Amino acid sequence: MKIAVLPGDGIGTEIVAEAVKVLQALDLKFEMESALVGGAAYDAHGHPLPDATLKLARESDAILFGAVGDWKYDKLDRPLRPEQAILGLRKNLGLFANFRPAICYAELVGASSLKPELVSGLDILIIRELTGDIYFGQPRGRRVSPDGNFPGAEEAFDTMRYTRPEIERIGHVAFQAARKRGKRVTSVDKANVLETFQLWKDVMTEVGKEYPDVALDHMYVDNAAMQLVKAPKKFDVVVTGNMFGDILSDAAAMLTGSIGMLPSASLNASNQGLYEPSHGSAPDIAGKGVANPLATILSAAMMLRFSLNQPSAADRIESAVQSVLACGLRTPDIWSEGTNKVGTREMGDAVVAAM
Amino acid sequence: MKIAVLPGDGIGTEIVAEAVKVLQALDLKFEMESALVGGAAYDAHGHPLPDATLKLARESDAILFGAVGDWKYDKLDRPLRPEQAILGLRKNLGLFANFRPAICYAELVGASSLKPELVSGLDILIIRELTGDIYFGQPRGRRVSPDGNFPGAEEAFDTMRYTRPEIERIGHVAFQAARKRGKRVTSVDKANVLETFQLWKDVMTEVGKEYPDVALDHMYVDNAAMQLVKAPKKFDVVVTGNMFGDILSDAAAMLTGSIGMLPSASLNASNQGLYEPSHGSAPDIAGKGVANPLATILSAAMMLRFSLNQPSAADRIESAVQSVLACGLRTPDIWSEGTNKVGTREMGDAVVAAM
Ligand SMILES: CC(C)[C@H](C(=O)O)[C@@H](O)C(=O)O
Ligand SMILES: CC(C)[C@H](C(=O)O)[C@@H](O)C(=O)O
Numbered sequence: 001m002k003i004a005v006l007p008g009d010g011i012g013t014e015i016v017a018e019a020v021k022v023l024q025a026l027d028l029k030f031e032m033e034s035a036l037v038g039g040a041a042y043d044a045h046g047h048p049l050p051d052a053t054l055k056l057a058r059e060s061d062a063i064l065f066g067a068v069g070d071w072k073y074d075k076l077d078r079p080l081r082p083e084q085a086i087l088g089l090r091k092n093l094g095l096f097a098n099f100r101p102a103i104c105y106a107e108l109v110g111a112s113s114l115k116p117e118l119v120s121g122l123d124i125l126i127i128r129e130l131t132g133d134i135y136f137g138q139p140r141g142r143r144v145s146p147d148g149n150f151p152g153a154e155e156a157f158d159t160m161r162y163t164r165p166e167i168e169r170i171g172h173v174a175f176q177a178a179r180k181r182g183k184r185v186t187s188v189d190k191a192n193v194l195e196t197f198q199l200w201k202d203v204m205t206e207v208g209k210e211y212p213d214v215a216l217d218h219m220y221v222d223n224a225a226m227q228l229v230k231a232p233k234k235f236d237v238v239v240t241g242n243m244f245g246d247i248l249s250d251a252a253a254m255l256t257g258s259i260g261m262l263p264s265a266s267l268n269a270s271n272q273g274l275y276e277p278s279h280g281s282a283p284d285i286a287g288k289g290v291a292n293p294l295a296t297i298l299s300a301a302m303m304l305r306f307s308l309n310q311p312s313a314a315d316r317i318e319s320a321v322q323s324v325l326a327c328g329l330r331t332p333d334i335w336s337e338g339t340n341k342v343g344t345r346e347m348g349d350a351v352v353a354a355m
Numbered sequence: 356m357k358i359a360v361l362p363g364d365g366i367g368t369e370i371v372a373e374a375v376k377v378l379q380a381l382d383l384k385f386e387m388e389s390a391l392v393g394g395a396a397y398d399a400h401g402h403p404l405p406d407a408t409l410k411l412a413r414e415s416d417a418i419l420f421g422a423v424g425d426w427k428y429d430k431l432d433r434p435l436r437p438e439q440a441i442l443g444l445r446k447n448l449g450l451f452a453n454f455r456p457a458i459c460y461a462e463l464v465g466a467s468s469l470k471p472e473l474v475s476g477l478d479i480l481i482i483r484e485l486t487g488d489i490y491f492g493q494p495r496g497r498r499v500s501p502d503g504n505f506p507g508a509e510e511a512f513d514t515m516r517y518t519r520p521e522i523e524r525i526g527h528v529a530f531q532a533a534r535k536r537g538k539r540v541t542s543v544d545k546a547n548v549l550e551t552f553q554l555w556k557d558v559m560t561e562v563g564k565e566y567p568d569v570a571l572d573h574m575y576v577d578n579a580a581m582q583l584v585k586a587p588k589k590f591d592v593v594v595t596g597n598m599f600g601d602i603l604s605d606a607a608a609m610l611t612g613s614i615g616m617l618p619s620a621s622l623n624a625s626n627q628g629l630y631e632p633s634h635g636s637a638p639d640i641a642g643k644g645v646a647n648p649l650a651t652i653l654s655a656a657m658m659l660r661f662s663l664n665q666p667s668a669a670d671r672i673e674s675a676v677q678s679v680l681a682c683g684l685r686t687p688d689i690w691s692e693g694t695n696k697v698g699t700r701e702m703g704d705a706v707v708a709a710m
Contacts, residue, residue: 083547113469113584132504134489134515140550145518149487153518156554160489161512163505190598192438195495199511225606226614229468229584243545247580247602254581 001308002031004060006053008038009082010281011291011344012066018293018348019064019300022320025352026313033060038068038082038281048085057089062307063274064300065089067281082281090130095266095274096166097173098128098245099302102232102252105261107325108334112257114232119255124235125177126252128245129170130266133196134160135242160196162241167200169269171207174239175214182236184215188224188244200241221248228252253278260292260333263299265306273307275299289343292331294321297351320354327354356385356663359415361392361408364437365636366646366699367421373648373703374419374655377675380707381668388415393423393437393636403440412444417662418629419655420444422636437636445485450621450629451521452528453483453600454657457587457607460616462680463689467612469587474610479590480532481607483600484525485621488551489515490597515551517596522555524624526562529594530569537591539570543579543599555596576603583607608633615647615688618654620661628662630654644698647686649676652706675709682709 003023007016023030035041035053042048048068057063068082078084089095104112104122112119137159145155171187178185187204189197201218208216219227221244227234228248232255240248253259262278277295285291298321305314329350330339342350358378362371378385390396390408397403403423412418423437433439444450459467459477467474492514500510526542533540542559544552556573563571574582576599582589583603587610595603608614617633632650640646653676660669684705685694697705 078547078553081547087548113473113586115468115470118468135548136503137512138502142550142554145516147493148491148516148518150518150520153520154554155516155518156550156552157492157514157516158549158551159512159514161500161503161510163500163503163508163510165505165508190601192433192436193442193490194513195497195511196513197511198433199497199509222601222605225580225602226609229606229609231468244602246545246577247599250577251580251584251606254584259581 001029002033002060003303004056004063005032005034006037006057006063007034007066008068008281009040009070010067010283010286012068012281014286014289014291014344015277015293015296016064016066018344019296021348022297022317022351022355023300025355026316028310028313037065037085039070039073041085042073042076042080042082048080048082049088054088054092057093061272062303063089064303065274065276066296067277067279069281070283087135089274090266091136093272093274094131094268096129096131097170097267098130099265099267100126100128100249100253100278101262102126102256103262104256105258105325108258108261110336111334112255114255119232119257122233122256124232124252125181125237126245126249127170127174127177127237127239128249129166129241132162132166133242134158137161160194160243162196162200164199164203167203168207170239171204174237175207175211178214178237179211183213184236186224186235186238187216187218188221188238188240188248189218190221190244191218192220197241204239224248225251228255258334260331261294261298263295263302265299265302267306271307273303275303289345290332291344292333293344293348297321297348316355317351320351323354324350356383357415358385358387358658359411359418360387360389361412361418362389362421363393363423363636364395364425365422365638365641367423367636369644369646369699370632370648370651371419371421373699374651376703377652377672377706377710378655380710381671383665383668392420392440394425394428396440397428397431397435397437403435403437404443409443409447412448416627417658418444419658420629420631421651422632422634424636425638442490444629445621446491448627448629449486449623451484451486452525452622453485454620454622455481455483455604455608455633456617457481457611458617459611460613460680463613463616465691466689467610469610474587474612477588477611479587479607480536480592481600481604482525482529482532482592482594483604484521484596487517487521488597489513492516515549515598517551517555519554519558522558523562525594526559529592530562530566533569533592534566538568539591541579541590541593542571542573543576543593543595543603544573545576546573547575552596559594579603580606583610613689615686616649616653618650618657620654620657622661626662628658630658644700645687646699647688648699648703652676652703671710672706675706678709679705
């Protein structure tokens with residue numbers, strides 16, 4: 001079992017170090033190899049996703065990823081910016097299925113912006129398609145506008161597109177996930193306006209027929225954004241495209257109040273996967289030893305379950321995280337009166353101890 | 356002053372009737388003419404936006420619009436569905452500037468999903484571009500996929516596009532609006548992924564230089580969705596494209612807990628405008644006399660201010676709405692223990708009485 005360890009920028013190095021410590025505390029044999037990615041890779045090699053890093057990722061069963069990005073790279077040309085590394089990994093490894101659970105931990109209900117009764121017990125799973133849509137559609141660029149409201153003016157454009165097999169495969173992922181949970185899938189589209197999402201809706205309906213035990217409903221993306229705010233617990237599995245999924249999964253994560261706790265997984269057809277926290281690189285607190293490592297540690301647990309076929313090791317980590325929370329340990333992002341404030345390293349050590 | 360009155364479907368007729376009653380109670384001379392739109396127009400004339408309706412809208416200074424849509428039209432071909440009427444009006448009249456205030460009324464703080472301290476006093480203005488972006492971009496359609504992940508497969512596609520002058524004009528609208536308020540503009544983009552929104556960001560930055568008294572910041576759409584949930588009061592004016600604006604304006608409206616109170620305006624370059632509530636046609640409660648007419652009444656006030664140059668009449672209506680709320684009158688959607696539940700008509704009458 002080979003794991004590529006890509007800490008990246010900002011708090012990435014600190015939080016990944018704790019997840020590595022937790023993995024090492026298991027009685028399992030992994031080969032772990034680290035490489036630079038994002039801004040750190042640009043600084044050292046002039047590119048956010050150097051060939052050697054991509055090669056390592058390809059050869060590994062799973063990638064443990066920290067976070068990329070820092071304001072200081074904002075002025076670079078787009079192909080050299082840190083976030084191109086994550087887009088490049090998704091595309092090159094075909095990581096089309098992104099799992100973004102939005103779970104509200106009982107101990108952290110108070111940290112949510114929402115009223116406690118609306119989020120306590122919240123457990124939804126957003127499944128975002130990750131290698132298609134307007135993120136990668138060609139053609140795109142700048143040109144002289146050929147028609148429209150201001151023909152002849154300077155224009156920029158992008159192409160949204162989905163093929164039937166791309167929708168089918170993410171549909172199957174969603175229905176299979178729902179089977180192991182609440183048996184409900186909400187497919188989010190904008191079929192009233194977009195051709196792409198009319199096809200999306202049609203194909204989801206067809207795929208749904210193969211899963212008569214799972215209830216399917218369709219919701220427009222604007223309504224989905226409203227329902228997430230109004231009554232998030234009504235959802236079970238939400239499946240949507242790359243662009244809408246980017247927005248809705250972040251909104252859902254923030255609803256829980258504990259985005260510092262939320263892992264994510266991005267898988268390809270052979271269950272090779274990239275695992276990363278749902279939060280970003282937080283350059284403002286980098287190097288201070290205060291970042292919450294739990295989302296990354298829980299991402300390592302997802303990695304054990306989805307890519308490395310070690311479900312009991314995953315369970316061990318997840319229970320250990322539950323128990324450090326139950327003991328009242330909190331990093332500053334989730335701290336509240338009456339709990340015990342700890343740093344990144346202490347939190348990682350506590351998880352290891354609880355295992 | 357000519358007003359086209361387009362009640363539409365569902366609760367549209369009931370709520371527009373109350374707004375008309377309020378307008379008639381002013382000592383102003385309007386010519387008001389009604390026409391069918393949406394599903395109602397399809398039923399009568401086979402098209403959601405009949406020529407006569409479009410002609411009336413064109414010839415009027417302002418349009419008072421109810422809502423369109425009902426599940427029973429879901430099976431129609433897209434060009435015949437009710438929502439095409441609203442897209443057709445926006446496009447044909449060039450209504451590029453959509454104003455969506457998200458205000459949390461002091462009396463209704465408790466109705467929000469969010470904790471009271473996060474929404475009390477909330478007053479943000481979302482300005483959404485309404486005639487460009489992926490809503491109208493050509494080409495779009497279905498085809499055999501020419502390349503990408505599954506060449507040769509069935510594919511659907513749409514085109515996102517913005518020209519410089521389209522971005523400039525909505526930018527000026529946003530900065531001018533911010534000047535009359537908190538003097539801050541947040542431009543929401545996805546410049547890290549999309550060519551269209553890199554141009555958007557560049558042009559907003561340029562337009563911003565003409566407004567040195569207004570602070571401009573840029574935010575990615577996924578982050579904007581998170582910040583709206585986390586700390587909505589940090590925003591003043593938010594300006595964004597048609598697609599992102601569709602999602603964010605609905606999320607922001609729902610945050611207030613009183614979407615039944617929120618008006619909207621869609622203006623063109625000559626201040627001709629379409630005024631409609633932010634909520635939809637709610638077919639489930641149509642005809643029951645329980646719908647909240649206040650969003651439509653407040654939309655009529657916006658109409659007086661923006662298109663008909665009658666700011667003091669607008670003030671009169673807005674104060675009357677404030678006072679019926681202060682008196683404890685509530686339609687069921689905003690009712691809470693200790694307040695006085697009233698129907699659509701009673702609410703309209705109360706506003707007229709308060710004027
Ligand atoms: C960094 C960015 C390109 C990326 C995305 O938009 O997919 C991020 O927001 C995410 O969700 O992983
Ligand atoms: C009905 C639909 C086409 C419309 C839109 O997407 O613009 C609606 O959601 C709105 O926001 O007015």
